[in-house]
Amino acid sequence: MSAERPGLRTSRPARYTLRFLALGYLAVLLLIPLGVILYRTFEPGIGEVWASITTPAAQSAFQLTLLAAAIAVVLNTIFGVLTALVLVRGRFPGRRFLDALVDLPFAVSPIVVGIALILVYGQTGWFGDALENAGIQIIFSWPGIVLATVFVSLPFVAREVAPVLREIGDDQEQAAATLGASRWQIFWRITMPAIRWGVAYGVVLTTARAIGEFGAVSVVSGHIQGETQTLTLLVEQRFQNFDLAGAYAASAVLAVIALVTLLAMTLLNPRKDET
């Protein structure tokens, strides 16, 4: 009913002014820069771009980025759903503390994440000696990059799933339990189908963040080309080496991934709210 009411009526000039200001702000800040960089990228021709994103260094960076993102998505999806379940359905002391802990990666600077990992797993870190004796290298190697990626993308699935769980309530789960279903059965037959769009949305956000992470990864990577260089690090290195065309080309790959993410978010968002 209230949706059909016009509410506050703005005069035509006022409406146009507001629209112009809002869209102008977005154009100057987002749209025009993006257009310029896409134009600059493809100015030298598509062949150049292709050559520059298929060099061995670029390919290995692409693979490492995908590997780190894949591991982060799998871990953060499994643990994220479990975390949401525990935080919403569980009643135990310390629940509020855990709840706050989940949000921390959103607020902590990526640089702090990087240095934190070095202090735990680096050569002089807490586990440095133990890891060296075991012959495992984490910092300046790919496991460190994976750990950093997992950290920064940790909250998304949990934070998308928790409100859905709260919304659907636990009546159906309780009914299934009285009928003798096990926890495992309840989860797969009742809970999971209800939260699946929330999970999907969380996975999209996790993927985007994991692929795009720069700061935390930059600190723990060691920047070894062909080994510990992710796509975002490749962009920075090429830019610093005045290889602008190369930096733009690698950026374009990341921008395309971002646009696909955006499309997935737009398609998933209404479905997510259906439940």
Place this chain on the structure above:
Amino acid sequence: MSAPAATSGPTDPTVRPRRRAKRAPAVRRVSAVGPLSIGIVTLWLSIIVLLPLAAVVVKSLDGGLDQFWDAISNRQAVAALRFTLIVSLVVTLINAVAGVLIAWVLVRDQFPGKRFVNALIDLPFALPTIVAGITLLALYGKDSPVGIDVSFTQTAVALALLFVTLPFVVRSVQPVLIEVDKDMEEAAASLGASGPTIFRRIILPNLVPAILSGCGLAFARAVGEFGSIILISGNIPFDTQVTSVYVFKQIESDAPISAAAVSVVLLFISLVVLFLIRSLGRWGARHER
């Protein structure tokens, strides 16, 4: 469900209600999560999040409180922190205004391409920060096609932060604005209130909690931001150097205690902001009408 009634039978009326009272909650309170799940989640969060952050705090105190204090009161560190806080605050204030304006236009205005614009808002979340920096440099750097070169200035840092923090206020205000009860606006209008008055007196008060929480998130993000700034700021000490880049340089020059100490300051700011946002959320939930 009638099983307890059948077994106890009508002959013993004193037992029946008591038994039922005992049974009912036992059936209802089947928890979906067992102690094992709680244990796994606690362990996971402790290892991934808590342990590394604890290491930062411990390391920062490795050289005692004196060294901690020396590290954070270093002139360059103080200048960087000062600039970081000021620029984050300015960016947050701009976001408060621009965010409400954009949310308003997206909710109350109709124009072709609105869905596209709405999707565009999330772009800064999806675009890697390093790409955001390069993107801004392409238009506002030294090869600017429009002749505006702000690279290596404080304006550039503000611009980068405005880019990455854009979605926060918009996305927190938008749903509230959709839900706002328009009857009050109609009533105010029928009593002769002007548009700006209605917005200021009727609509804005409803939006304040959403604006504050969006601003909190934007501020926390701005204080810790690194990727979009590193290329565009030029990292000039006492000018465009922000705290996160200062910490990065400390790690590079092998000063872990100093890096950890300044990190603790950043961590403390994030915790305070997070705490304020959460209290605000709880307060809002309690006062929801």
